Amino acid sequence: MDYRQLFSDDEVRQEFLDRFDEIAAGAAALGGFESMDAGLTVDRAAEAVERMAEGAWGPDGSGLEAIVERFTRPVHLVQRSTFRLPPDGLPTSAHVTARLERARRPLERAIPSVGRVELRNHAMQWAGTGWMVGPRLAVTNRHVAEIFAREARTGEGTGFAFKQSWTGRTVRADLDWYQEYQQPEESRFRVTEVAWIEPDSRFDVALLRIAATGEDGGEPPAPIELDPSGARTGRWVAVIGYPARDSRADPDDQQRIFDGVYGCKRLAGGKVTAVRGKDIVHHDATTLGGNSGSAVIDLDSGKAVALHFRGLVGERNVAVHAAAVARIVHAHGR
Structure with missing residues (x-):
């Protein structure tokens, strides 16, 4: 931090x-x-x-x-596509809370478009976070997509295929736009294609194509608009995603900060702490491992300024700049 x-x-x-x-x-x-x-x-x-x-x-x-x-830097619970403070009653900065409250409307527009990457025929139940960047197109991290997909030869050259489980069954992935704390609702959309896994090690990005309708017949949520010029040091942001219990972090600290609730949609406020050209953004919102692929949302505009991909314990969080994400979407998301 x-x-x-x-x-x-x-x-x-x-x-x-x-x-x-x-x-x-x-x-x-x-x-x-x-x-x-x-x-x-x-x-x-x-x-x-x-x-x-x-x-x-x-x-x-x-x-x-x-x-x-x-x-x-408290981590808010997301329920019914809105957010609230944890129920533990611990003191929280009124200044930070007020800043998030002023941004409630743009944040509530973004929340439904962030989902959990779920797996079938795999030892893991879920792999990380993804969010909509275009019609039927979601973005996540390369290291998330590589859990269930790999590069493969196709009739048209090199593409991507779903991996096989140890039993020989094809691994499948879905995006569930809910998975909220103490809420039973689901909104699952099948990942029909891994459109792209970025090979450049600077950009931990992958693009997923999802079905036109979900399991319940609904339509995909709206894309979150990218803001390639919005990442500026000192700007308030919120990270929306699914923190998981993290073996790298102190277990007692995790319990105090996350109230023992993991794998559910959360919203964490923070600031952009550094911008490295148009490649990398640093921020100080509170995250854990499952936040890989989370959307970093500017509080004023409700647009995405970065794609979270890594946290260095006790130091900083690292995200792919929205300008880089936009270039990859433009080149490989059509």
Whole structure:
């Protein structure tokens, strides 16, 4: 996490310090923060926040990192295509919450167009996240598509085929636009074709063609418009996808931040922390492994500015710039 960007908002910084006793008490009540009894006071927190803002602080075993993340970058539940705070009642930044509330309408337009990539005839139940970028066309990560598809020779040259399971059955993939917490509804669309798996290692991108109608006879959701010029450092974004339990992350921190709920559609607010040309975007929204393929949505426009593909624990999240996604869609999505 880039704490310099996180505490560049004076309102968030001051709110965190003003409410620190409340935040610390809520965290201690969950357990796992033994350091609360070892003198993690508001004065020590203020010193740490100052170092964070200067880029000179690193995790020190005090539990402060998880407290900061839970308060400033909470992960919202998605239910019935809208979002709400987790039900655990822990303190959350009013400033961050208000920023997401102001963007509720554009975010609710994007939420239905993000789905979970589900598998059949495979050891895994699901593989990651995908979202609509065109009529019957969804985008996900290369490393997600390669779980169930491979490059293959066709009558017209090189294409892509679904893999075979160890029993010899063909692996199939679907996109389910729901899979929401405590909601039974499904909206599953068969992936009829893997249209493209990008070979360039800079761009972890794949394109999936889906059926014209779902299992219930419905139509696919609307595409999310790409905004190739919208990624700018400091812009507020939301990552919409399906975080899964992640062996790389601290299990206690995961439990505190995600309330033990995994594999369901979530929305996490954050900021763009860096832009690397028209290839790569960094952001600080809270993610886990299943977020691979998530949409990174600009809060003001509701358009996608990036395709999330990787998180480096304790450092940053990395996404493919919308400009690169747009080029790939234009070249291979027709």
